[in-house]
Amino acid sequence: MLTDFGKILIFIILAIVFVIITLLISKLIRPNRPTFEKQKVYECGENPEGSPWVKFNIRFYVVALIFIIFDVEVVLLFPWALIYKEYGIYGFAVGLIFLLILGLGMAYEWRKGDLEWARPQPKPPKLSDILNRNSETLNSN
Amino acid sequence: MDFYNIIFFLFALITIVSAFIVVTSRNIIYSGFSLLFTFFGVAGIYVLLGSDFIAVVQIMVYVGGILILILFGVMLTNKIVDVEIRTGASHMLPAAIGVGILFGALTAVMVFTGWKSEPGLVPQTTTVDIGKLLITDYVLIFELLAMLLLVALIGAATIARREKE
Numbered sequence A: 001m002l003t004d005f006g007k008i009l010i011f012i013i014l015a016i017v018f019v020i021i022t023l024l025i026s027k028l029i030r031p032n033r034p035t036f037e038k039q040k041v042y043e044c045g046e047n048p049e050g051s052p053w054v055k056f057n058i059r060f061y062v063v064a065l066i067f068i069i070f071d072v073e074v075v076l077l078f079p080w081a082l083i084y085k086e087y088g089i090y091g092f093a094v095g096l097i098f099l100l101i102l103g104l105g106m107a108y109e110w111r112k113g114d115l116e117w118a119r120p121q122p123k124p125p126k127l128s129d130i131l132n133r134n135s136e137t138l139n140s141n
Numbered sequence B: 001m002d003f004y005n006i007i008f009f010l011f012a013l014i015t016i017v018s019a020f021i022v023v024t025s026r027n028i029i030y031s032g033f034s035l036l037f038t039f040f041g042v043a044g045i046y047v048l049l050g051s052d053f054i055a056v057v058q059i060m061v062y063v064g065g066i067l068i069l070i071l072f073g074v075m076l077t078n079k080i081v082d083v084e085i086r087t088g089a090s091h092m093l094p095a096a097i098g099v100g101i102l103f104g105a106l107t108a109v110m111v112f113t114g115w116k117s118e119p120g121l122v123p124q125t126t127t128v129d130i131g132k133l134l135i136t137d138y139v140l141i142f143e144l145l146a147m148l149l150l151v152a153l154i155g156a157a158t159i160a161r162r163e164k165e
Helices: A004-029 A058-112 A127-140 B003-024 B028-048 B052-075 B092-112 B127-135 B139-160
Strands: none
Touching (some): A058 B052, A058 B139
8 A cells, every 4th residue: 555655755765766876887887087187176167266165145045035935825825726626716716815915925025126136236437537537637737 | 663664763763863963063054954854854754644734844845945044044154164063151961951851751751642553544635624624714814824924025025125225
């Protein structure tokens, strides 16, 4: 007697075994001639520079926070999605209101610009600034 | 020792070993990734207890969500490698007494509880029943949950928003 989770367990075990066997076979048949260049950290062909443990932009964290809220929403929609058809239009309306309330939050964040990625603002040089600087140097001379 | 026991002890082993690594690793990135296996092991134990919905929630929310948040939090910290595990305030005796009392209490609960055991009972799926209750009896709570998530969403965005200069 195999439950659905038993099948999932078999999938998990197969995935692990698949990875192990693939790595073992390639370990057995590949030539092994390591050099200094080959053993360096691969960074898109460039020579790695500095420590990889750098601080990340805070924007990633905000996106992760928003993601978790919608993650919980998806989890709560699981039981609803299994059953709403049996209740006809009423069941559909229940889920629709649920989604609309959360869509309100989505609209709020969109409007407030929380979904915008904060880019560094480059300052293009202005002609007037250059002219002013030049006139200042001329005056000082 | 039957098949289910073997699976249970496998998941229990995964949970305990990875939790031990979470606490003792000196690199908090490794701690974060060990936490993944702890959450996964706990999800497996939920499945064996017959609560499939809780197990899916555990995988979706904890493994898929909270862990990402923790890893991003780790990446925002100053010191990632060679973290001092022992803090300055380390009191062995009170800690030993507290842990001993807790261990004794948990063991007493384990020994004296009359565990229900019904052999051969295949656990039924609970998700459909939860869905029925959410649509009929607890429909107000279902919509209130959406309100709660809305408040959390706006609150999180407001707190984390970068101040405009």
